[in-house]
Amino acid sequence: MNTYWDLTEQERAALNRDQIDGYVGMELMHKGVVAPKPPDLEPVHEVKDVPTCRFYSVRHGYRTHELFHTLEQAEAFIALNPFELETDYGTDAKIAKPMGELAIEPMDLPNPENFAAFMIQLKAVKDAKGRNSKALESHKKSMQAVQDATREMFEDWERCAGLLHDANRVKLVWSEYLANCNGDAAVARRFLDKVFDAEQITRAAEWLGLEVPTAEVLA
Numbered sequence: 001m002n003t004y005w006d007l008t009e010q011e012r013a014a015l016n017r018d019q020i021d022g023y024v025g026m027e028l029m030h031k032g033v034v035a036p037k038p039p040d041l042e043p044v045h046e047v048k049d050v051p052t053c054r055f056y057s058v059r060h061g062y063r064t065h066e067l068f069h070t071l072e073q074a075e076a077f078i079a080l081n082p083f084e085l086e087t088d089y090g091t092d093a094k095i096a097k098p099m100g101e102l103a104i105e106p107m108d109l110p111n112p113e114n115f116a117a118f119m120i121q122l123k124a125v126k127d128a129k130g131r132n133s134k135a136l137e138s139h140k141k142s143m144q145a146v147q148d149a150t151r152e153m154f155e156d157w158e159r160c161a162g163l164l165h166d167a168n169r170v171k172l173v174w175s176e177y178l179a180n181c182n183g184d185a186a187v188a189r190r191f192l193d194k195v196f197d198a199e200q201i202t203r204a205a206e207w208l209g210l211e212v213p214t215a216e217v218l219a
Contacts, residue, residue: 003030004153010207012157013164020157024150031149036142039135042128047121052108059103060084067107074104163203170196170204174212189213 004012004023028035055067056074068074086097110118173195177188189212192201205212 003027004157009160009163013160013207015157020154023153024146027150027153028146033145033149035146036139039132039139041132041135044125044128044132047118047125050110050118050122051114053111053114055107055109057105057107059105060099060101064105067109071104071106078102078104164207166196166200167204167207170200171208171210174204174210185211185213 003026004020007015025035053069055069056071057064058066058068058074058077066074066077068077082099083096084099086095087093088095115122170192174188174192177191178185181188181191189201192212196204201212204210
């Protein structure tokens with residue numbers, strides 16, 4: 001089976017994404033890299049319908065300070081004008097700081113009794129997610145080896161595609177210049193030389209069949 005590198009630059013430039021993907025397996029074989037199989041992830045069955053109780057949190061910005069069973073208890077706490085402990089990092093001294101503006105937010109949370117009844121199920125879900133996360137991370141590292149092994153091939157493909165793009169641009173400009181010069185190919189070629197180098201023009205002639213006078217003819 002031919003490898004990507006057995007193709008000419010023109011053939012490489014003509015490949016679409018599906019076609020170049022077809023050369024990945026052979027490229028990996030030559031580089032001694034085995035493509036990993038997708039990770040076998042465990043099914044995760046989220047625990048639903050855990051009984052909850054309504055609590056009222058007293059929040060200061062993004063921080064939740066206290067939880068209360070009733071709204072009245074939360075309001076009474078705020079009415080106390082509480083302070084919080086803070087460290088002055090300039091002196092490392094501990095100081096009392098007023099909490100300032102506090103807000104009350106209702107929250108539905110499992111209480112300790114309800115949580116204990118579902119703890120085994122909740123831990124099983126957490127453990128399964130942890131194992132899946134490790135499997136995905138391992139697969140990611142393996143895929144990095146695949147990307148490293150095929151980087152040169154894909155970078156070359158992009159380079160060749162760029163050459164084809166340039167060749168098509170030469171073709172477009174050549175047609176325009178030839179029309180502007182009333183079909184005088186020699187004059188049109190001299191203008192074309194102001195835009196493209198000889199290698200680009202030669203490549204366009206070879207790849208796209210342009211009938212462009214050679215530099216030797218114009219000399």
